[in-house]
Amino acid sequence: MSSASLPIKRSFGQTMRKGAWWAYPLLVFLVLFAFVVYSTWAAFQGEHYRFGNYLSPFYSPELLGGTESFYGSKPSWIPDWLPFSPALLILWAPAGFRFTCYYYRGAYYKAFWADPPACAVGEPRHSYRGERKFPLILQNVHRYFLYLALIFLIFLVHDAWKAFWFTDTRTGVTSFGIGVGTIVLAANVFFLGGYTFSCHSLRHLVGGKCDQLSKFPVRQKTYNCVSCLNRNHMVWAWCSLFVVGFSDIYVRLCSMGVWHDWRIF
Amino acid sequence: MAKATFKIWRGDISGGELQSYQTEISEGMVVLDAVLQIQGEQAGDLACRWNCKAGKCGSCSAEINGNPKLMCMTRLNTLPLENPVTVEPMKAFPLKKDLVTDVSWNYEVKKRIKKFKPRPPDAPAGTWRMFQEDIDRVQEFRKCIECYLCQDVCHVLRDHEMHEQFIGPRFLVYAAALEMHPLDTEDRLQDLKDESNIGLCNITKCCTKICPENITITDNAIIPLKERVVDEFYDPIKKFLRLFRRSPKKDNE
Numbered sequence: 046m047s048s049a050s051l052p053i054k055r056s057f058g059q060t061m062r063k064g065a066w067w068a069y070p071l072l073v074f075l076v077l078f079a080f081v082v083y084s085t086w087a088a089f090q091g092e093h094y095r096f097g098n099y100l101s102p103f104y105s106p107e108l109l110g111g112t113e114s115f116y117g118s119k120p121s122w123i124p125d126w127l128p129f130s131p132a133l134l135i136l137w138a139p140a141g142f143r144f145t146c147y148y149y150r151g152a153y154y155k156a157f158w159a160d161p162p163a164c165a166v167g168e169p170r171h172s173y174r175g176e177r178k179f180p181l182i183l184q185n186v187h188r189y190f191l192y193l194a195l196i197f198l199i200f201l202v203h204d205a206w207k208a209f210w211f212t213d214t215r216t217g218v219t220s221f222g223i224g225v226g227t228i229v230l231a232a233n234v235f236f237l238g239g240y241t242f243s244c245h246s247l248r249h250l251v252g253g254k255c256d257q258l259s260k261f262p263v264r265q266k267t268y269n270c271v272s273c274l275n276r277n278h279m280v281w282a283w284c285s286l287f288v289v290g291f292s293d294i295y296v297r298l299c300s301m302g303v304w305h306d307w308r309i310f
Numbered sequence: 311m312a313k314a315t316f317k318i319w320r321g322d323i324s325g326g327e328l329q330s331y332q333t334e335i336s337e338g339m340v341v342l343d344a345v346l347q348i349q350g351e352q353a354g355d356l357a358c359r360w361n362c363k364a365g366k367c368g369s370c371s372a373e374i375n376g377n378p379k380l381m382c383m384t385r386l387n388t389l390p391l392e393n394p395v396t397v398e399p400m401k402a403f404p405l406k407k408d409l410v411t412d413v414s415w416n417y418e419v420k421k422r423i424k425k426f427k428p429r430p431p432d433a434p435a436g437t438w439r440m441f442q443e444d445i446d447r448v449q450e451f452r453k454c455i456e457c458y459l460c461q462d463v464c465h466v467l468r469d470h471e472m473h474e475q476f477i478g479p480r481f482l483v484y485a486a487a488l489e490m491h492p493l494d495t496e497d498r499l500q501d502l503k504d505e506s507n508i509g510l511c512n513i514t515k516c517c518t519k520i521c522p523e524n525i526t527i528t529d530n531a532i533i534p535l536k537e538r539v540v541d542e543f544y545d546p547i548k549k550f551l552r553l554f555r556r557s558p559k560k561d562n563e
Contacts, residue, residue, distance in 0.1 A: 055469075061376030061396050147533050151513040161465040164516035165376055165401075173470040177509025185544040188537075245529065249537035257492045259441035275529065 055167030057159070066163045073156035076283075077149075080290055084136070087293050091130030093300040094293070098207050099226040101296040102233055102289050106200040107131045138193040145187035147245045148282050150176075188246040198234070198241055205234045211308070223310040226295060233292040236285035243274035243281050311336060314386065315394040316344055318356065322407045329353075330394060335386055342370050342381035345397060345409070357408035365522055368457030372409050373398040378459040378520050400462040413458050419477050422505065426488055427496040444492035450530060451487035453523040456480065460517035460527060466510050477506040479517035479527050486531035489538070499542045508535055 060066065087094075087103050091110070094101040104111070110119040110131045123129055143149055154160045161168050176184050208227040212219045241247070252258050252268025259265065274281070298304040314335045317328040331348045342360055349356040361367040363382045370381040375389065375396055389395050403411040432439045460479040466472050477485075485506065489498050502508045517527045525531070541548045 055401075061373065061398065063375045063390065063393065147513055151515050151528075154512050155514055160512065161469060161514065161516070164463050164514070164519060165373070165378060165468070168465060168469045171470070173466065173472065173510070175466065175507070175510035175512055177503075177507055181512075182509065182544075185536075185540045188540065188545065245533045246537060249534060249541075253534050254538060254541060256490055256494070257441075257444050259444050265443065278529075 057167050057169035058162060059167040060163075060165055062163075062165060066166060070156040070159075070163055073152050076286075077153060077156065080286060083290060084140075084293075087297065088132035088136050089128055089130060090297075091132070093297045094132070096226065096296050096300040096306065098210055098212065099224075099230060099296045099299070099306075100204045100207070101293040102201055102204070102230070102237075103136060103293045104130075104132045105204050106135060106197070108134050110134075135197075138190065139197060142187075142190035142194040142241075143282075143286070145184045145190055146282065147187070148279050150184060188250065191241070191244050191246045191250075194241045194244075198238060201230075201234050201237060205230045222308060224306045224308045226299060226306045228309075229288075229292050229295045233285075233288050236281065236288045239274060240278075240281040240285035242271060243276075243278045244271075245275060245278070247271055248275050312391075314344070314391045316348060317394045317396045318345065318348065318353075318409070319396075319398040320353075320356070320408050321405075323405050326405075326408075328396060328398075335391070337387075339386045340382055341372075341374055341379075341384045341386065341389075341395065341397060344386065344395075345381060357406065357410045359410050366455055368455035371400055371457045371459050371462065373400065373462070378462045380457060380459070380522050383522055400458065402462040402464070402467040403458070415473055416456070416458055416461065416478075416480065419481050420484065423477070423481060423485055423488070424496045424498050424501065426491065426494055428493040429495050438493055440492045447530070448487045448490050450525055451483050453525055454480065454483055455523060457522060459520050459522065463516040463520050464511075465514065465516070466512075472507075472510060475507045476510045479511070479532065481506070482508060482511070482535060483525060483527055483531045486535050489535065499539055502535055503539050503543055508532070508539055511536070 084103060087101075094104040095111070095113070100107065107114045108131060109116045110129060112118075114131060119129055155162060159169050160173070174181065176182060205227075208230045209221055209223065210219050211222040211224070248268065248271045251271055252261070252264045255261065255264065258268055295304065299306045311334045313332050316331050316333065318331060320326050320329045331352055333344055333347050333351065335344060340363075342358075342363060345356070345358055346360070349358060358370070358381075360370040360382065362369070365380055365383040368380070371378065372381050373379070373396075374381065374384050376398075378400065381397070386395075397409065399405055399409045400411045400413075403413050403415065406412050428438065431437055458480060460483075461467055464478050466476045467478050482502075485498055485502060488494055488496065489502075511532055513528055513533065515528045518525070518529070521527055
């Protein structure tokens, strides 16, 4: 009979877990970090976000500063030295929706803050405030970002619809068609819709707060639908993140002439 | 017959160590079988709590290869037996001896949660009427066997030892079962925010991952309670609207 010492209190990273417990948080860290870096870079570019009838979701709705903006071109009172792009005016809303999302919170607390690094693995800090005090108490604003995300979704549906209508540059005639970009932007709406409609806050708002849903058949059906989507909220979150990033890359590379948009129909 | 090595924590609050035991294993064995075999053949004084051997009593909670699990529900063929299997007591509770911990803190926490308070009976016979679809949601929470593995894996209790401030996932599930019950009229939201400190949960979902009854603790119990707390205390529009509307709990009374 041999023996080995066992620390009851474990320090950072100490665990008896076997296998690569660190792989998943590391993957989350790398993917989220890459997405934040790319989306920030893309938001500051202010060009190559439109290609024909395609508009990058990072720039939709295009409120100000673009050729087809709702409120015209960049106002003259904004100094030239100040970085400006239409994306900077709107990206805070979808970014806030993801940042305060219940799924992403759990994921990035582990991956970026090691709080904890993984289940049953020692932590680097002894003090802990959780989400009950400033600043993390502000995560409770999530439902307000949900309201904004629902509005943004309407604009993205409109963009996807516009992606079906191609204008012939020679004749000026607009006709229905499907290009690879149409499918990319439609997929973006599908996955972002799945992510938004599977939101925990939406689930609560449509019926989760009610203890006797049988009294409200429409709310009950809505609650059941959102609950069904909510079971895969994590999958929706990752798929929509990849697809929204790819949509921007696709439109950008087509606009730059690197990729050619293949017209299927 | 094949043999496997088990490193079992031996000791008490004053100290201890992992001790290695080799024992014969056969098809269908679970970790509890191996531990009881070691107790019977090599270590008669090994303290180990168990009862049903069927994953229903929640007594044999331990940490197997660092993962909080029920010993009776962990088959040996799911473990890499080429390496020693470590079996340790739960970390979130005071150690009594070997694999046995003192989980009585949980019983005290349960007493602090406001009890079920039904609305007046619906029928003269003193009975109530409720619909299956309304009770479905809380039925899931009744599956809990109180093994306290979720409490053990929760880093707020395990690493930060905030037992005085946080009630842990088990009792958030218990509170959710009461709070979402279609007949219940009690309001526990103030307690959930101030006494139970639901805000300390940072939704890492470890409790959900290790629950042997597969209760969706985070998504179906904790997050809905967090949303109710937001409704009551943090949402300015809701607060404004509440000036004109009665709360649904009051409607039940």
